[in-house]
Amino acid sequence: MNFKIVVKRLLFFVLVVWAASTIVFFIPRLSSRNAIRERFGELARTGGFSPGDIEKMIASMQQQFGLDKPMLEQYWQYLGNISRLDFGYSLSKYPSTATEVIAQALPWTIGLLLVTTVVSFVLGTLLGAVAAWPKAPGWLRSLATPFILLTGVPPVIMGILLLFFIGFRLKWLPLGGAYSAGIVPTWSWSFFLDLMQHQILPALALIFGSVGGWVLSMRGMGITIQGEDYVNFAEHKGLTGGRIFRDYYLRNALLPQVTGLALALGTVITSAVIVEGIFGLPGIGTALNLAIRANDFPVIYGIVIFITIAIAALMTILEFVYPLLDPRIRAN
């Protein structure tokens, strides 16, 4: 891979982030809602303020957030701030900054999503590959079927079902939260185990929902690949079944899966919002949910842009990984 392509990919990454942040900047401004006015409106309803004072306070807040300036000037300032990952103060959690709110929520989401995405990708890809391989034992091939059936169940329903049966009825695992109430987070085994117990159900809800998709796409690809001439020739060469499976069949069927992984990263965030809500986890999904309810624009901006950056970065990384998997891409 040459230097030019690397630069091209990186420029494309910047372009994606810029486009996303521009859209994010203008869309809320198209609406006539004014977050500051609404907040003070609520205050005014509780009484004790004269309408003139409220207007003055709104004006001073507008000034403080730079909302009194012309749109274009706001936009330039906004771009500058984004490049420093500075999204301003959170309106609902003032005086915390939006970046601080995100930084607190982020580890929970990354921990859960990274693990579940990797687990379901690996599990689904292997099960799908085996399901399409005619020489695999029957019991192993049939393992894929329940996961395919579960694909139809949305994570919301799956989360609620898991909570009801395993958490509420059987009481095997806690009902929600990131860790048990009243425990102070420390770097200890007992805290780690408590943490993990709380993560199992949300992780299962996410994994059950997504393994089937990987199984289906991999099985379809596997059926195509095993009819390829090079798989047949590998058998003519007298290779062992295991080697044909790994080097000729899996290796080639994997290529579209990796593309699929890049595309799936976007939708994974969506299900995280729902699953975190159901299980009461303090991740990005919950933070976004709260921010939307509180009209906390800086945090909404921050999270949306952060997600954009994260997905664009992961896609860029995959673009760099893909040529390592497929030499034909390297040539072009």
Place this chain on the structure above:
Amino acid sequence: MMMDTKAAGAQAGSRNATAAYDAASAKSVLQVKGLEVTYYTDLGRAKALDDVSFTLGAGEKLGMVGESGSGKSTMALAMMRMIKPPGRIEGGSVIVDGTDLMALDDDTMRRARLDKIAYIPQGAMNSLNPVTRIGAQMVDAIKSHMPREGRSAIMDRCMHALRSVDLDSGVFRMYAHELSGGMKQRVCIAIGILLEPKVIIADEPTSALDVVTQRQVMETIDRVQDQINAAVILIGHDMGLMAQFVDKVAVMYAGRLVEVASVREMFTDPKHPYSQALISSLPNLDNKGVFQGIPGLAPSLLRLPSGCAFHPRCPHAEELQRTVRPESVTLAGGRTVTCHLYAEEGQRHV
């Protein structure tokens, strides 16, 4: 047909014929006897190979010709024991260098592939793994047969094979998409001869190549065969190419070998009416532009005609041809033909 010949010979009390047969089988490196393959499709049973028998000596080249669907590739796959369901090998034996491949267990058969009997694929364009280097695909072939072979010995083998097919050693580090069609085909040949097999089956090795490259590939096959003294079965449609490169020609029709003869006999004096029609359909210098096609279509294997499968298209078809299945007979010079017209002539020569 050798079995038939032997039985007939014993009946006639001709000791000479039996002795001649034994001598032939002693030097022959490949004996195929009564090979039968049936595909069990939803529409019924299709007998793709019906009692196919022939022998081939070391260093001999057999050209296998016939229309599409006549069973040429099925025969190659059956010899490799690579018939996939719904197809099934129903009987017969394939004896390579004294070992009956049909009697081997699955793992021994796996090790016999490439080591005793190699297959050079039809679609060389797509027969190489696109995501690994050519070298890796040669090394894994050797390693799966010789797990204890040292690194340098493996490399020697690979380099020797690449040199044999006139490829640069740099190809070892290349990927399939970096090679031309002819180079890919030669890589497949190089892989085929890595373990110096006794028998090489080349299934239409030149089908997707231009005529110049076709010739180069055929010359390559010719040369490597000389080096390792293997028996070669060349499957193809191109009678012209066959005429230049093979020693014997076998004509297949509807899953049966209808005629096996030396290339000279086949082109100057074809016996079977189908072979005669094939030969007369070839362009030649004497009657330019006047080609004679073969009337009718190849029969469906699901509904084969009664008697001789060729009778609907045969100019000599009579009651006998329509009702009785012809047996293979041996004519003067050891050539065989499966046709009622030669039944009596065959008796005289057995």
